[in-house]
Amino acid sequence: MTTDQLIATAYHEAGHAVMAMTLGRPIHKVTISPAQLQTGGSRLGACKIEKGRFKASKDWLEDEALILFAGMVAESHFTGQYCTQGAAQDLRAAKRLLANRATSERQLERLESRLLDKAEHLLGGQGHIKAIELIAQELLQKETISGRAVRHLLEQALQEGS
Numbered sequence: 001m002t003t004d005q006l007i008a009t010a011y012h013e014a015g016h017a018v019m020a021m022t023l024g025r026p027i028h029k030v031t032i033s034p035a036q037l038q039t040g041g042s043r044l045g046a047c048k049i050e051k052g053r054f055k056a057s058k059d060w061l062e063d064e065a066l067i068l069f070a071g072m073v074a075e076s077h078f079t080g081q082y083c084t085q086g087a088a089q090d091l092r093a094a095k096r097l098l099a100n101r102a103t104s105e106r107q108l109e110r111l112e113s114r115l116l117d118k119a120e121h122l123l124g125g126q127g128h129i130k131a132i133e134l135i136a137q138e139l140l141q142k143e144t145i146s147g148r149a150v151r152h153l154l155e156q157a158l159q160e161g162s
Contacts, residue, residue: 001044006032007140008075008083009044014135015074016047016067017150018128019119023063024055027147032139044086045139047071050147061097062115068094069119074132077123127161 001009009032017030028048049067057063072087084091094112102108123132134153138145 004079005044007136008079008086010136010139011078011132012071012075012086013045013047013139014132015070015072015123017135018074018123018131018154019067019070020047020049021151021154022122022128023066024053024057025063025067026050026052026054027150029144029146030135030139030150031144033143061101065094065097065112065115066119066122068097069116070123073116073119073123074136077129077132078136125161127158130161131157133157 013030013032017027020027026049028050030045030047032045034044068090071090072082072084075086076082094115095108098108098111098115102111122128131154134157135145135150138149138153
């Protein structure tokens with residue numbers, strides 16, 4: 001993996017973590033270490049989300065789709081564009097989830113577009129951008145960080161951003 005790919009992966013996984021925490025989902029750990037991945041596939045990193053919630057969800061399915069889109073959105077803050085190839089697994093999973101709600105292909109496309117815009121909006125604030133940067137930097141230094149570290153960095157960034 002090149003340095004740029006490693007950095008992009010760190011931003012991608014940080015995006016999943018920040019969105020999950022923002023939506024009340026606790027994080028177990030985040031990694032960009034191939035040794036920490038327990039899949040034999042082509043994943044470059046992982047954000048392990050714990051079961052349960054810090055707060056109730058208004059719409060579980062929407063939350064899950066937002067978390068899936070958040071990796072690509074955060075990565076684009078580093079690369080300047082969406083990397084649909086790198087986010088292919090996330091995008092397929094989001095499409096499968098959202099297909100349960102859409103009655104036509106056109107409605108599915110509109111729903112995906114609306115939630116991608118919402119993910120951009122939720123991660124676009126200064127505090128969230130700073131949190132993604134801090135978490136990505138921590139991942140680049142340590143390869144794997146705990147959910148507790150993610151929460152600390154998110155809270156620190158949000159306090160600085162307000």
